[in-house]
Amino acid sequence: MRSQTYRDSELVDFVIVGSGAAGGVIARELSQAGMTVVVLEQGPRISPQTRRHDELADWYLGGFTNDAVKNPQTFRNRADKQAAVQKFKPALWYGRAVGGASLHYTANFWRFHEIDFIERSVLGAIPNTGFADWPITYADLEPYYTKVEWEIGVSGLAGASPFDPPRTKPYPMPPLPVKSSGVLFERGARKLGWHPVPAPMAINSQPYRGRAACVHCGFCHGFACEVFAKASTLTTVIPEAEATGKCEVRPESYVFRIETNKQGRVTGASYFDRDRRERSQRARAVVVCANGAETPRLLLMSANSQFPNGLANSSGLVGKYLMFNSNTRALGVFEHELNEYKSVQVTRILHDFYDSDPKRGHYGGGGLDARIGPQPTTWAIRTATEGPPWGSAFKARLKEFPRSMQVACHGTSLPIESNNITLDPALKDAWGLPAIRATYEDHPDDLATARFLQDRGAEILEAAGALRVTKAPITAQTSSVHLLGTCRMGNSPATSVVDRYHRSHDVPNLFICDGSSLVTSGRGQPTMTIQALAFRAGEHIAHFAKRGEI
C-alpha cells in the first residue's frame, strides 16, 4: 500500500513533529478523523524484521537511537557546574526512527494510579519543588488507558492487583507465560505478605490485530521486535494512519524551527531533509510529540522577536521540571537455572509500595518487577563493575548468568525547576543546531525511595531462597530514557505550558503531547500514560479542528 504524500507548499491540517509513542497515536487519531497530516520524523524508517539480535550494532554502536556524535549532548548535575560533553551514550537516550522509543522499549504497561494525579492535594506541598496536581484526574484518563490496551494491545490480568485503579474493561489478552524470575518473585513476595501480580505488557500473548504472538526470543529491551509482537507505533497505529490515505510519515526530516506569523500563530515547521536541504511544511496547526528532551529544545530553538524566550514559554517553564524516575536493582543468584535471557523482560510486578508513606520519613513510592536485564555482553560488562573484574573469579561470576535474576525498582522523581533541558551555549550538532544541555540532580527523597525499594527487592530475593543477594550501589542518576515533565500540563498559564487538552497556553494552534506533558513522574513505566494522553489529546484536537478552533 502506498500512503499519501504531500508537497511542502500544500497547506495540510496538521504537522506532527515526532512519530514515537505519542506522535504515532495522534497521527492515527487525527487522520482517522479526516484531517490531513504530515508526520516529520528525525530518524529513518527501519524494518524490524531485518534485525539480528545484534548487541554490538543495536546496543553498543547506537542502532536506531540518538547518536552521541551527530546529536551530541552535554550533562551537568547543577547549573554552577561545567556541562560535560557526552561522547558515547548520550545522557538522554531516545529512539530516533519511525516509532521512536516504542521500538526499543521494554513494554511495561502498567497504568498510573488515582493518587498520581492528586498527590499534591493529598500530601501537601514539598518545599523547593514544583510538586503539583494534574489538571485531569485518573477518571478523565481511564477511557484512554482502556483504549491503549485494546488499540495498541496489552497482555495482562484485570483484577489481579488489589492496588490497581478502577477499570472499565479487562485486558484484551491474557498475561504472557510466567518465567522463573516471576515464579521466584511471587514466592518470595507472598512469604512476606505482599501482592505480586502478572505484569501488564504491550507484547502479544496471542495473535492480536494482525500481529503475531511473542516467540520469547528475549530481545525486547533495547531491540526492535522482529515479529511485531511488541507493540511499537511503527507496527500498530502508524500503518493505520497511513491506511486512511490522509497521513504521510516523512522520515529523516529533522525539524529545527516551528514557524509563526504576526498574529502569533504557528504556520508550519521547517526541517532538514535527508540531504540536509532546508524545507518547510505548511500547516494549519502543529502538534509537537518529539519527547521530553527534543520537544523543549525545539520550542527554545524556535525563539524569535515575538517569542524571545522560545515558543509557548511565557511561563518560563519550557524545559523545566525534568524527571527521570529513580531506578535501581537487587540481584539474586539461585541454585538452579532460570534462563532469564529467554522471553519478555518482566512477568511479575508488585505495587505494595506504590503510595508514598509518611512513616518512611520521605516522599516517594514505586513498583518492583522481576527480570534479568541485560543480554550477554551487557551482563559481562555489568558483572565486571559489581565484583572481581577479571581472572578466574570473574569467569566464575559470568557463569552465573542462567541462575541470576534481579528485582528492578522503579520510583518517583520530584519535579525540580533546576532539573531541566536548555540549549548548550557552545556545542552544536552535525546540522549546526544547538545541542541539548541537561541539568539533573536527584532529590534526596528520590534517592531515599530508591534505597527503600531496593531493600524490599533484596528481601523478596532472600525470601525466595536466593543463594546470594547483592545490591547495586545507588548513586545520583546521570542518564535516563524516561524524559518527563518539561512542558507540563496545567490550568494556569503562569505555572504550566499546556492546558488540559495539550493546547499551549500562548499559541492557540500549537499543541504539545509526549513525556513532557507529565506533571508528576508516576512510578516509572511512563509510556502507557503517554499513549493514554495521546489518545485523549488526539480526540480533543480533532474536535477543535472540526469546530474551527485551531
Added chain:
Amino acid sequence: MESHDSSRRSLFHAFAAVVAAAASPLGWAEISRAIDHAHAAGQIGTTGNTSFLTAAEAADVEAVAAQIIPSDDSPGAREAGVVHFIDRALATFLSQLAADYRTQLATFRSSYRERYPGTDSFASLTADQQIEHLRRTDQTPFFATTHLLTMLGMFTLPSYGGNRDSVGWKLIGFEDAHAFYPPFGYYDRAYPGFAAEPEIK
C-alpha cells in the same frame, strides 16, 4: 573488601573514559554501516593474520585477554578468538580507537619491560608474573580498553570475528535462538497458575 571496591570503582571510571574516547571521529551510525559493509563483503574474517596489530602486539593483547577470561576447564578469551575481534575492530568499525590504543599498548609494554628487564613479550612471562603485573596495571586506560574490547569480542555475534564457535555464549549458558517456548527454566516448570491473593484492606 575496601580495596576491592576501590578497584571496581576505578575500573568503572576507566570504562567511562574509554567509552568517551570511543566516540570520535566516526558517528555510531556510520560505524554501524561500516559493520554492515564489512559483513556484506565478508571482510570480517577469522584468519591468523592481523591487519592493525603487529604480531608482537597481538601476542601481548591476546595474553592480557586470556588473563581477563582465562582458559581453564572451559574455553576463554583465547579460544574465542578475541584478539582477532580486537584487531578487526580497530582496523574497521572501531578504527577511531586505534591511535589511542596503540599509545596505551606501548605504555603497557614499557611497564612490563621495566619490571622484568630483558623481557620483550608479555606473553612470554609466566602466568604468575602476568597476573602480578596486571594487578598493578588493571586501572590503566590500556586495561580498561582491552577489557571492554574483550567483552565485545567474547560475547557479541560470532560474525564480528570473536566468540568463535559461540564459546562465549556456551561459557555463560546463553543460547541464541529465534524462538523459545515455556518452560524457560527450572522454577517455572511446575508452576500451578496464578491465583489472586485475597483482597487487602
